[in-house]
Amino acid sequence: MTPEEILAAVAEEVKNCTKCPLHLARRKAVPGEGPANAKIMFIGEAPGFHENVQGRPFVGAAGEFLDELLAKAGLKRSEIFITNVVKCRPPGNRDPEPQELAACEPYLDRQIRAIRPKIIVTLGRFSLAKFVPNPKISQMHGKPIRLRGQLIVPMYHPAAALHQPSLRKIVEADFARLPEIIAQAETIEETELAPEPQEGSSKPKPKQLSLF
Numbered sequence: 625m626t627p628e629e630i631l632a633a634v635a636e637e638v639k640n641c642t643k644c645p646l647h648l649a650r651r652k653a654v655p656g657e658g659p660a661n662a663k664i665m666f667i668g669e670a671p672g673f674h675e676n677v678q679g680r681p682f683v684g685a686a687g688e689f690l691d692e693l694l695a696k697a698g699l700k701r702s703e704i705f706i707t708n709v710v711k712c713r714p715p716g717n718r719d720p721e722p723q724e725l726a727a728c729e730p731y732l733d734r735q736i737r738a739i740r741p742k743i744i745v746t747l748g749r750f751s752l753a754k755f756v757p758n759p760k761i762s763q764m765h766g767k768p769i770r771l772r773g774q775l776i777v778p779m780y781h782p783a784a785a786l787h788q789p790s791l792r793k794i795v796e797a798d799f800a801r802l803p804e805i806i807a808q809a810e811t812i813e814e815t816e817l818a819p820e821p822q823e824g825s826s827k828p829k830p831k832q833l834s835l836f
Contacts, residue, residue: 656707
């Protein structure tokens with residue numbers, strides 16, 4: 625199958641998915657959208673009210689802000705692929721639950737494999753958590769990391785800046801760095817994440833560098 629065919633197949637499966645309880649209340653599933661040859665992939669957390677109505681990602685207030693951020697970074701929405709870690713709206717826009725994340729993960733994995741993006745921009749902690757265990761987005765935002773060969777750029781979710789005005793300048797500054805990160809993408813080396821300390825362990829911590 626071609627990348628276009630794979631993405632179309634995933635979208636059709638998502639629209640008819642019944643793997644978790646979220647399908648019981650959805651109006652429309654939101655598989656994601658964008659070209660199969662996109663160099664950049666944006667992954668958010670979950671659809672909101674407007675996304676649930678239209679079946680498209682980032683079409684509400686956070687989507688409008690995202691469009692502004694993309695424009696300032698010199699990027700066109702038509703050139704990127706946008707999706708979420710969860711494809712149906714959680715009730716009341718609550719956080720995704722583990723079983724919901726697990727149910728949707730195979731769809732996202734297939735999308736990533738089909739597109740093979742040069743850069744993945746994670747929007748929010750649930751998106752970042754797919755790649756980094758127990759992430760601290762307050763420390764990691766705006767810092768590109770290469771994990772298992774894939775370049776990841778952690779960002780705050782645009783909605784966070786709308787709810788916390790103090791984050792707006794931080795989000796804008798992080799997005800302003802995207803052109804620089806894209807230009808230097810090939811030179812960013814693999815990142816070694818420091819292992820989580822084990823409870824009750826008396827062994828000294830290994831001398832391992834961490835960006836965080």
